[in-house]
Each structure stands twice: as C-alpha cells, then as structure tokens.
Amino acid sequence: MSFRARHLLGIEHLTQEDIGSLLDLSDSYVALNRRDMKHSDALAGLTQINMFFEASTRTQASFELAGKRLGADVMNMGLQASSIKKGETLIDTAMTLNAMHPDLLVVRHPHSGAVNLLAEKVNCAVLNAGDGRHEHPTQALLDALTIRRAKGRLHRLRIAICGDIAHSRVARSNILLLGKMENRVRLIGPPTLMPAGIADWGVEAFDDMAEGLQDVDVVMMLRLQKERMDGAFIPSEREYYHRFGLDADKLRNAAEDAIVMHPGPMNRGVEIDGTLADDINRSVIQDQVEMGVAVRMAAMDLLARNLRAARQDEGVMV
Amino acid sequence: MNRIVFRNARLIDPETATDDIGTLVVEEGIIAGREASGDQGGTTVIDCAGKCLAPGIVDIGAKVSEPGERHKESFKSAGLAAAAGGVTTMVTRPDTLPAIDTPEALEFVTRRANQAAPVHVRPMAALTKGRAGREMVEIGFLKDAGAAAFTDCDAVVTDNKVLSRCLTYARSLGVLVIGHPQDPGLSAGASATSGKFASLKGLPAVSPMAERLGLDRDLALIEMTGARYHADQITTARALARLERAKAAGLDVSAGVSIHHLTLNELDVGDYRTFFKVKPPLRSEDDRQACIAAVASGLIDIISSMHTPQDEESKRLPFEEAASGAVALETLLPAALRLYHSEQIDLPGLFRALSLNPSKRLGLASGRLAVGAPADLVLFDPDVPFVLDRFKLLSKSKNTPFDGARLQGRVLGTWVDGLRVFGGEGA
Numbered sequence: 001m002s003f004r005a006r007h008l009l010g011i012e013h014l015t016q017e018d019i020g021s022l023l024d025l026s027d028s029y030v031a032l033n034r035r036d037m038k039h040s041d042a043l044a045g046l047t048q049i050n051m052f053f054e055a056s057t058r059t060q061a062s063f064e065l066a067g068k069r070l071g072a073d074v075m076n077m078g079l080q081a082s083s084i085k086k087g088e089t090l091i092d093t094a095m096t097l098n099a100m101h102p103d104l105l106v107v108r109h110p111h112s113g114a115v116n117l118l119a120e121k122v123n124c125a126v127l128n129a130g131d132g133r134h135e136h137p138t139q140a141l142l143d144a145l146t147i148r149r150a151k152g153r154l155h156r157l158r159i160a161i162c163g164d165i166a167h168s169r170v171a172r173s174n175i176l177l178l179g180k181m182e183n184r185v186r187l188i189g190p191p192t193l194m195p196a197g198i199a200d201w202g203v204e205a206f207d208d209m210a211e212g213l214q215d216v217d218v219v220m221m222l223r224l225q226k227e228r229m230d231g232a233f234i235p236s237e238r239e240y241y242h243r244f245g246l247d248a249d250k251l252r253n254a255a256e257d258a259i260v261m262h263p264g265p266m267n268r269g270v271e272i273d274g275t276l277a278d279d280i281n282r283s284v285i286q287d288q289v290e291m292g293v294a295v296r297m298a299a300m301d302l303l304a305r306n307l308r309a310a311r312q313d314e315g316v317m318v
Numbered sequence: 319m320n321r322i323v324f325r326n327a328r329l330i331d332p333e334t335a336t337d338d339i340g341t342l343v344v345e346e347g348i349i350a351g352r353e354a355s356g357d358q359g360g361t362t363v364i365d366c367a368g369k370c371l372a373p374g375i376v377d378i379g380a381k382v383s384e385p386g387e388r389h390k391e392s393f394k395s396a397g398l399a400a401a402a403g404g405v406t407t408m409v410t411r412p413d414t415l416p417a418i419d420t421p422e423a424l425e426f427v428t429r430r431a432n433q434a435a436p437v438h439v440r441p442m443a444a445l446t447k448g449r450a451g452r453e454m455v456e457i458g459f460l461k462d463a464g465a466a467a468f469t470d471c472d473a474v475v476t477d478n479k480v481l482s483r484c485l486t487y488a489r490s491l492g493v494l495v496i497g498h499p500q501d502p503g504l505s506a507g508a509s510a511t512s513g514k515f516a517s518l519k520g521l522p523a524v525s526p527m528a529e530r531l532g533l534d535r536d537l538a539l540i541e542m543t544g545a546r547y548h549a550d551q552i553t554t555a556r557a558l559a560r561l562e563r564a565k566a567a568g569l570d571v572s573a574g575v576s577i578h579h580l581t582l583n584e585l586d587v588g589d590y591r592t593f594f595k596v597k598p599p600l601r602s603e604d605d606r607q608a609c610i611a612a613v614a615s616g617l618i619d620i621i622s623s624m625h626t627p628q629d630e631e632s633k634r635l636p637f638e639e640a641a642s643g644a645v646a647l648e649t650l651l652p653a654a655l656r657l658y659h660s661e662q663i664d665l666p667g668l669f670r671a672l673s674l675n676p677s678k679r680l681g682l683a684s685g686r687l688a689v690g691a692p693a694d695l696v697l698f699d700p701d702v703p704f705v706l707d708r709f710k711l712l713s714k715s716k717n718t719p720f721d722g723a724r725l726q727g728r729v730l731g732t733w734v735d736g737l738r739v740f741g742g743e744g745a
Contacts, residue, residue, distance in 0.1 A: 012518075089631070089634070089635065090635065090636060091634055091635075109636065111636035111637070111638045111639060112519060112520035112521055112590070112636070112637065112638065113519065113520075113521075113589070113590030113636055113637045113638075114636035116589055116590055117590060117634075117635075117636055131520070132520050132521075132636075132638070133520035133522075134519060134520030135520070166517075169520060172518065172520060195517035196512035196513055196514075196516070196517055196523065196525070197512070197513040197514030197515070197516075197517050198517070200514040201514065201517075201518075
C-alpha cells in the first residue's frame with residue numbers, strides 16, 4: 001500500500017498510486033458489504049468520532065456504518081447547535097474530544113480549512129468529511145470508484161461536472177482527482193456559479209449544456225443549494241432547470257453509454273429530471289451510495305494501519 | 319548645551335535623495351547641521367561606523383488597542399515596539415472600542431500616549447460617529463484637540479450624501495480625510511483575493527476590482543468637494559492607474575500601501591495561515607510588483623505598517639472566521655529593506671515613503687535631516703541577517719506573518735527629539 005499519510009484532508013496531496021491503492025482496497029470492501037456477514041475487525045478496539053459541525057444525514061450515516069462494519073466504537077456528535085452556541089471554539093472542542101483518546105476523527109465543518117486546523121491540534125487520524133467549499137475527499141474517491149467500475153477504467157475519460165462549481169467542495173475534490181488520473185474534465189454552469197481563475201485549472205469551462213456535454217463519458221451533476229436559487233446567483237429555479245437541469249434531451253449530446261452521477265441529495269426538477277435520475281440504464285446514483293460505504297471503510301482502514309504503525313514507532317502501546 | 323554628534327554615519331536623506339557618509343549634529347533635540355565645530359561641553363559623540371542614519375519613521379495607521387482592548391496592545395507596549403522598530407511617530411487609528419469620535423476620547427488617548435509611549439503619538443479621529451457612516455463627528459473640536467486626520471478606517475462610509483457632506487465640511491477646515499478604498503458590497507464576506515489560489519482553497523474571495531471601485535467613488539467625491547484625501551492602502555495595479563490620473567488632474571490626493579502588500583502575496587497564506595489574513599487581502603504577485611514600482615516612482619506616497627494587534631484567540635480560528643490584521647511596528651523597517659536588497663528601491667526612496675512623505679502630508683516638521691527639523695532619528699545596519707522569533711516582539715500581540723522569516727536589517731538606535739529611546743550606548 002502506498003498511502004502513508006496520517007490524515008486524509010483532501011485529494012490535493014494524494015498521488016496516483018495512493019488513489020489506486022485506496023480504490024483497490026475499496027473494491028474488496030464492496031465485496032464484503034454484499035455478503036451476509038458484513039463484518040471485519042480492521043478497526044477493532046479503535047474509537048471513531050464523527051464530528052459534524054454542519055448538518056448531514058447521508059454522509060454521517062455512511063461513515064457510521066463504515067466504522068461499525070469494521071468493528072470500531074463509533075460516536076456521533078452533532079455540533080451544529082450545542083457547543084457552538086455556548087461560545088466554544090473549534091480548537092477547544094477538538095481538544096476536549098482529543099482528551100477522550102479517539103483514534104479516528106471524521107470532521108465536517110462549514111468553513112474551508114477548518115479540518116486542516118483541527119488536524120494540527122489532535123493526535124489521532126483526521127478524516128475530512130467536507131470543509132466549506134474546499135474539499136470532500138471521500139466523495140471524490142467514491143465517485144472515482146463508481147466510474148472505474150462502470151467504465152472499466154479511470155483514465156482518458158471525458159467527464160463533465162455540471163452546476164454550482166463555485167460553492168462545491170465535491171467539484172474541487174473531483175477536479176483534482178480526475179485530473180491526477182489523467183482524464184479530460186469539463187465544467188458546465190452559469191458564469192455566476194463558476195469559480196474565479198478557472199482558466200488556470202487545466203479544465204475546460206462551458207456555460208452551455210449542449211456544447212459542454214458533447215461526447216462525454218460521464219456526467220456529474222451537483223446539488224444547487226436552496227439559498228442560492230432566488231435571484232442572487234441565478235434568476236429562478238425554473239430558468240436554471242431549463243438551461244442547466246439534466247434531462248434526456250440534453251443527455252443526448254453525451255456519448256451513448258454515458259453514465260449520470262449525483263452526490264445527493266437531489267433536487268428533482270431543479271438540477272436533474274426525476275425520471276432520468278431513476279433510469280437504471282444511465283444513472284449510477286444508487287451505486288455511488290453503495291461505493292461510499294466501501295470507500296470510507298478503505299480510507300479508515302488505511303488511516304488506522306498508518307496510525308498503528310506510527311504509534312508502534314513511537315513505542316506507544318495500541 | 320545638550321549636543322550629539324553622529325560621526326561617520328551613512329546619512330540617508332530623503333529630501334535631497336542622497337546617501338553619503340558624513341556627520342550630523344543635534345543640539346537641544348533639533349538637527350543643527352552637518353559639521354562638528356570644535357569640542358564643547360555636554361557633547362556626546364557617537365561613532366556610527368558607517369551604519370545608516372535616517373529620519374525616524376512616521377507610521378500612519380498604527381492601531382493601539384486603547385481604549386477597549388488593552389490586552390492586545392497598550393500605548394506602552396506599542397511605543398516600545400515602535401522605538402525598537404525605528405518608528406518615531408505613530409499616527410494611531412481611531413477604530414478602537416469605543417471609536418475615537420469625540421474630543422474627550424481624543425484627549426484620553428493623548429494623555430495615555432504622553433504617559434506611556436516613548437515616541438510621538440499623533441492620534442487620528444473617526445470621520446463619523448461610532449464609525450457608523452451616518453453623522454459626522456465634531457471635526458472642528460477634534461482638530462483643535464489635535465486630531466492628525468479623520469478616518470473611519472475599514473468601515474467604509476457607504477452613503478455618498480453623508481460622505482460628501484463630511485468631505486465638504488472637512489475641506490473648510492483644511493483637515494486630511496483618509497479613506498479605505500474598497501467597495502463594501504463586492505468585498506462583503508471575502509477573506510482572500512479572487513483567483514486560482516482562493517478558488518482552490520475554497521475561500522470566499524473578492525475581485526481586486528473592488529479596490530478600484532472604491533477609489534473611483536472616493537475620487538469622484540474629492541473632485542466634487544475639493545477635500546484633502548489620502549487612500550490608506552492601494553494594493554492593486556488597476557487602482558494605481560486611477561490614482562495616477564487623479565494626481566495628474568491636480569486633485570489633492572495621496573496614497574499609502576502596507577508593508578505586507580509590498581513584501582507578501584496571496585500564495586503566502588498557504589494552508590490557511592491566519593497570520594497572513596490582512597485587510598485588504600494579500601494580492602497577486604503582479605499586483606505586488608506594480609505596488610513596488612509605484613512606491614519607487616512616487617505614485618504611492620507612503621508605506622505604513624498597518625499595525626493591527628490581534629490576540630491568539632482571534633487568530634486560532636478557521637481562516638474565514640479569524641480576525642484580520644498583523645503587527646508590524648518592529649518588522650516594518652527590516653521588511654521594507656527587502657525592497658532595498660532586491661534593488662527595487664534605494665534607501666533615500668524608502669525613507670521618502672516611510673518618513674518624509676507621511677510627515678509632509680500631516681504637516682509635521684519631522685521626517686527630514688534638514689537643519690531645524692526635530693532630531694527624530696533611526697540608526698540601523700541594513701545588512702545584518704536574522705531569523706524573526708515572534709515571541710521576542712515587544713508588542714503584546716505576536717501576530718506577525720514574518721515568524722521564522724529570514725530578514726536583513728536591524729535597528730541599532732532610535733532618537734526622539736534628540737533623546738535615545740532605543741538601543742544602548744554608542745552605535
């Protein structure tokens with residue numbers, strides 16, 4: 001295994017080999033998860049704490065299930081309201097939890113870089129479950145695994161990422177990962193939702209779906225946050241759907257065997273047509289959810305191995 | 319008679335743009351000439367051994383956190399830091415808690431400064447009450463009480479009618495108004511400059527155009543009212559073009575830039591290092607180079623520290639939530655010397671921007687080596703290298719972006735009105 005890092009904070013610092021080994025291990029966990037007996041003891045005896053400073057149902061459930069299947073003691077902490085309102089800082093919260101000797105901290109936070117900051121202050125492995133609009137590495141890895149299994153490869157593909165690129169950590173992690181694996185990435189969205197400096201990213205940008213989707217192998221749709229819909233970034237929900245919502249008609253521009261992806265939760269009729277999302281011949285959205293659990297198992301397994309190795313080097317009993 | 323003779327000094331004179339070895343004589347706190355005439359009683363002779371002697375720095379826009387946040391910086395700690403940094407006059411900001419917006423508050427600050435600070439302190443006052451941008455302060459009373467200039471600092475007055483009336487009133491009194499050219503709408507919520515770096519790091523960012531928009535607005539109102547105006551920080555190439563045009567049109571405008579925007583760029587933020595979060599945010603390398611060229615040409619008049627003390631708590635936060643600002647009184651000169659060592663600005667040019675121009679703009683007599691000027695002086699070795707340790711700074715707050723940085727240039731001595739306020743005996 002080449003992945004030797006202490007934390008998984010983003011795709012930015014991963015190599016092609018790191019990504020390959022994470023995905024290979026994930027494949028074996030997909031197989032495990034399809035058996036009746038879905039248990040391994042890779043994390044036996046370890047404590048995993050899920051710290052979510054931002055509401056999440058799906059990602060938190062995915063991490064919780066992944067930890068439990070690997071035999072970890074899992075605790076969920078919803079921190080959106082409680083301690084923040086009491087004026088406790090992020091560092092204080094982290095130090096408090098650190099004193100409970102967790103081994104894996106899974107952290108989601110509304111501000112970019114917050115997970116990096118937290119990782120500097122604790123002595124366990126930290127896994128970024130999404131920080132602001134910065135990175136969401138396990139989402140990019142599960143997307144990559146889904147593509148690799150559906151397409152048989154993860155290189156030399158034409159991949160379109162569509163929608164609210166500017167505010168999306170999913171887009172950033174995917175752009176980095178797909179670029180590292182030598183794919184051609186296109187970004188499609190209204191210019192108000194495109195990040196600045198896009199020309200320097202090694203991607204192609206489009207503001208027209210028909211043009212951008214031409215001959216692509218993979219279409220990744222992004223969620224449009226409700227608070228961005230009325231007037232501020234786009235004129236209206238219905239105009240957005242008309243111009244940027246994915247339906248069968250627009251999809252005809254893509255390659256015949258193109259797959260459709262979405263990180264969920266979907267706004268049916270805003271960024272994607274409901275029937276298309278459910279079309280088992282095109283949509284791999286349910287597969288993404290399945291891959292999510294496997295990828296998180298693999299990531300935590302590797303982080304735990306690195307953690308144990310580091311502690312052994314330091315002469316600490318595990 | 320109290321007399322000091324600085325012998326064998328490399329005299330950096332921004333007024334004559336000269337840099338020559340010579341002698342400087344100080345009598346009763348006033349610069350008396352360049353010739354030491356015979357031996358007289360009460361004379362202290364300092365052999366400068368060829369080190370640089372320059373007019374002390376006049377720093378417009380230093381924040382001392384009194385009243386309100388004395389745990390971050392007091393007049394004593396700021397004054398000691400200034401003396402150690404060769405700053406002989408601190409022109410302090412009114413963005414304290416509460417703001418300096420009444421003659422009474424200004425008198426408090428003046429009294430505290432006189433008690434505690436070893437250097438000159440010239441406090442500025444707010445332009446509007448509470449820096450809220452609605453009603454003008456008592457500009458006349460505050461001027462009489464000694465306000466050096468009027469500014470709402472980073473709280474931009476958004477209502478053009480309010481600002482135009484403030485400027486019109488200020489014009490009649492001949493006082494200087496300092497603006498913060500930044501369009502508040504465009505820059506709302508931003509903690510970085512928009513571009514590839516901010517986008518990759520996922521930081522909410524502002525287009526550099528917000529500065530030009532802010533400056534354009536201010537310049538239009540200056541053209542309308544004829545007030546004396548100084549832009550606190552111009553940090554982008556786009557805004558420089560507008561500044562040049564306004565100066566050519568004969569408006570009474572000047573501009574400053576912070577030392578951080580001259581020596582750091584947006585990439586220095588790296589992995590969300592909050593000590594590099596300043597206002598306006600650090601810019602691209604192209605903008606930094608344009609600002610250096612503008613200081614060298616004189617288009618930008620003034621370099622300042624924009625000294626902004628912040629405690630550890632307000633910086634140990636996610637980047638977006640962390641407070642802006644950096645301490646810089648002690649690092650201003652060594653950081654500015656980077657521009658000298660990179661051969662982009664010569665020493666007289668640097669001291670024109672650090673000492674002479676700010677002094678002239680505020681109508682002070684200092685900032686010169688001319689006969690009759692107050693003996694506010696700094697003696698420094700521009701070459702001695704060191705690695706900065708932030709915990710050795712004299713400021714109460716240690717939020718410097720230069721922690722661990724290699725710098726060149728150390729202050730050996732600082733004199734205020736001929737009294738030594740920093741450095742031991744001799745050179």
